[in-house]
Amino acid sequence: MQDSTILRRRNAAERRIRHLFRRVRVKHTRHAVHGFKTLIAALLAWVVAGQWAPGGRPYLAVATALLMVNASTVYRSVTKAAQNVLARMAGLTLALVTARLLGPTAAAAAVIVVIAVLAGPRRTADDRLQVASTAVIGLAAAAADPMAGVVPPVLETLVGAVVGIAVNALVLPPLYLEESESAVRGLAHAMGTLLHDMGVGLAHHRLAAASHTWLLRARNLDERLTRAEEQVQRADESLRWNTRCAAQARRKGDPTASEALRALRGVSLQVRGIARTLADNAHGSHADHRLGQQFLDRYAETLQLAGAAVQAFAEPLSRTGSGGTIPRERLHGAIEGAMTWHEAMTGRIEGGTLARPGAWHVYGSLMTDVERLLADLDRVDVHVRRVAARAAR
Structure with a gap:
């Protein structure tokens, strides 16, 4: 666990450095143009x-x-x-x-x-x-x-x-596709990281200590979402009447920034709902409404799966993940794993095997948020696959 955390942080630092150098290079090139x-x-x-x-x-x-x-x-x-x-x-x-x-x-x-x-x-x-x-x-x-x-x-x-x-x-008409895609990927990375951190925190029994920080981070996603929307709108506008028509062609199977942003807009609502529910439950006054640790342990796994799905969602198809796994395949693997757990937990709640029945409404809220989050990603991904299949014919 510690080695994987160190490796993840190192990869994130390398991505930030590459992104910084790329932004500086693009900025200088654009000024020269x-x-x-x-x-x-x-x-x-x-x-x-x-x-x-x-x-x-x-x-x-x-x-x-x-x-x-x-x-x-x-x-x-x-x-x-x-x-x-x-x-x-x-x-x-x-x-x-x-x-x-x-x-x-x-x-x-x-x-x-x-x-x-x-x-x-x-x-x-x-x-x-x-x-x-x-x-x-x-x-x-x-x-x-x-x-x-x-x-x-x-x-x-x-x-x-x-x-x-x-x-x-x-003469080199301006385009902002790279900036819009980068903004959307940054938004997806921030959402996925928050979901992963919430999952890790729940697994280490840090709900009461970290729930307020998670809620603040979830609320701060609104600012990133607004910036991403501005970047996507400017990119879409830059394609109008643009003579660089070849730049409009995207890799088959990749979601456009607009499609990805529409899905992430719904995901942000679910992430904020999850963070708010966890914070309210951690600091609520009704002891019989507190979530059971058995549920939290399994929900922690689901949040980490959801975090991986959100991070993989906005990645281009040509970019491979660890072990050569395509992000689309990792996305569907995460969705299937979370859905399987969802069905199992629903059966446990219906069968009365979970403790603290007074917290059933909290269970339902958290599970519904995850289900909607993954359904939003899956819906857009299926749409993109159909578009790619029609384009390949």
Whole structure:
């Protein structure tokens, strides 16, 4: 037991070190790519728009291109470009109208601010602010020469948006698949580790001493779940309108990050329920409702099996575990073992062979949580296998 614990900790430390080096390498590579794409977009926007921009200085086109090329995804660069162009057109149109009616005066600026603030509930605060600032800046130019003051900024904005989108879409468009998969694997590892630690703690009769810590760790899973959801959403968005279509292909039989996250979202509820039930039972005031040690010893084994199943669930199919065992096979082995024990314990409860009958409702709660946890994993795994079978035909 001690040797296996040392080996597990050593493997976990090695995984964390590899993960750290991989994150540093990816971060530096991404910064270099962003710098390269930013330089290309700025130079291209200057060359294209500089031929007809006033004075040959298309600063607005370059600034717009920089905004678009540094969007986190291609989809976001397109939507941001549309919002930017529409906001600038609305601001310059507003400047043209107020300059015609009131001239470049303080009253015109005040009218612009009021109209922009009351532009409607569908516009966000940033959109209204951009409309107002563009209108105020273009107010003087629109009053002096409407066409020369309004048309070139709109054209520069369009050129900069097109250049920024094109560079972002064609030159190594951003993808976040690795980050999302890493976040999901980290979440699964945290849940599996907690289940394993609860199982080991119950086996060593540490329920009263460690139950509060388990509950805190279970509650902290919500933060990891939120971060994983954000990463998965960004990865899914990065696949939209992305020219790197080959990156969408995944290994057959592997769950996508979205599918795995949906299962883990349900698992997190069950893990938190188990931790809460154990903590309440450890510190409850009803002595006749305390769990019997016979049940806790067998439940400890089930928690360790469930922990192994959760940790194996998010692993890619091509990665093998100890002894060359594929994680999918270890997952089903854990599920079958836990289900067999579940049936045996249900029979003991029904037959009245377990002590402390006043704690039957606690037995039922804990066993139901484990059953639902494994059922969630099994349901998604069966779905993934069916998808892989259809893809192989």
